[in-house]
Amino acid sequence: MKKHQISELVSRFATPVVLLVLGLVLIFCPDTASALISKVVGWGLLMAGIIVAVAMVVDSDWSVSKVLTVLALVILGRWLMTHPLAWAAWGGRIIGLLLLLRGIRDFTQSVFTQGKVLSVVTAVLGLVLILLPMTASRMMFSLCGFVILAVGGGMLAERIWENKNGEDHDPNIIDAL
Numbered sequence: 001m002k003k004h005q006i007s008e009l010v011s012r013f014a015t016p017v018v019l020l021v022l023g024l025v026l027i028f029c030p031d032t033a034s035a036l037i038s039k040v041v042g043w044g045l046l047m048a049g050i051i052v053a054v055a056m057v058v059d060s061d062w063s064v065s066k067v068l069t070v071l072a073l074v075i076l077g078r079w080l081m082t083h084p085l086a087w088a089a090w091g092g093r094i095i096g097l098l099l100l101l102r103g104i105r106d107f108t109q110s111v112f113t114q115g116k117v118l119s120v121v122t123a124v125l126g127l128v129l130i131l132l133p134m135t136a137s138r139m140m141f142s143l144c145g146f147v148i149l150a151v152g153g154g155m156l157a158e159r160i161w162e163n164k165n166g167e168d169h170d171p172n173i174i175d176a177l
Contacts, residue, residue: 012159019152026145030138031085038087042080049073088137096129096136 026033053070056062080087103123110116129136 012163013156016152016156016159019148019155023145023147023149023152026141026148028145030141030145031088031134033141033144034088034137035084038080038084041087042077042084045073045077045080047077049077085134089133092129092133092136096126096131096133099123099126099129102126 049070049072052066052073056066056070100123103119103121103126106119106122107116110119
């Protein structure tokens with residue numbers, strides 16, 4: 001095989017393989033994804049706090065609100081980096097509370113039976129998120145893992161099928177369905 005053919009083969013199969021690995025990680029280690037997101041958000045908040053602090057010093061524009069913003073961003077960012085699963089737990093509880101309140105409000109304001117049924121379902125989902133936030137987070141990441149695994153498997157099967165049938169493929173051509 002020529003060098004060009006090997007690099008083309010690797011580039012065509014790299015994306016599906018990465019998607020398959022990512023899907024498996026999300027299915028079998030959902031807390032890893034939650035912790036990673038928490039750490040990324042923590043770093044982002046910490047960097048935002050540092051940028052605001054530098055801008056405040058450079059512009060000599062000191063105010064109580066800016067100092068409090070810097071402190072809040074740095075403390076929250078640092079806390080999320082040291083407690084990576086807190087994002088999933090507290091985020092799930094906050095979303096659950098909002099869903100519960102929305103379900104109760106919709107139930108009291110709904111006239112139709114379908115609206116009352118949907119509001120009860122919304123309230124029950126909110127209650128589940130409040131009581132079991134980590135379980136809900138794990139389930140969501142696992143479901144995402146199954147979807148990513150299916151997409152990667154489909155891409156891999158399609159690319160294997162194209163290579164077996166010897167179809168000519170140009171990556172610069174946009175296929176219209």
